[in-house]
Amino acid sequence: MNRDRGFKKWEMSIMIPEHVTMANQWRKEDEYINKPDLSEWDLQVIQEKLELSMKMKCETDIKVWGNGQIEIHRGTISKINHNNRQLFYSDPFEVKCGPINLDDIVDILAVEFIEF
Incomplete structure (x- = not known):
């Protein structure tokens, strides 16, 4: 049985460490997401969704x-601190999480469970 790795055995041997560093840097630049520029209307909709989800x-x-990436946090909103502009929530396993900076929130979606 021939256990040849094919192209994989030559892939990294051709690249010198500088090439690997540059390739990793390019990948990070390609995956970087700029912070979305939200209008006043978008911010108002986010605020309304926050209040509704909390109630x-x-x-x-x-x-x-955050840091060029968009992360999704799932949970039940437990507290909003308007003075520090922070949000606290509990994840589905009832573990307290947070704080999340309110200025970094891009969107909110209420998750609905439909029982049959």
Whole structure:
């Protein structure tokens, strides 16, 4: 049985460490996402969704921008601190999470569970 690795055995031997460093840097630059520029209307919609999700105590997906990436946090909003502009939530396993900076929130989506 021939266990030849094919192209993989030559792939990294051709590249010198400088090439690998540059390739990793290019990949990071390609994956970088600029912070979305939200209008006043978008911010108002986010605020309304935050208040509604907190009052209904429903599970929400909170999209947060940070370090060139958009992360999604899922949980029930437990507290909003307007003075420090922070949000606290509990994840689906009832673990307290946060704080999330309110200025980094890009979008909020209420998760609905339909029972049959």
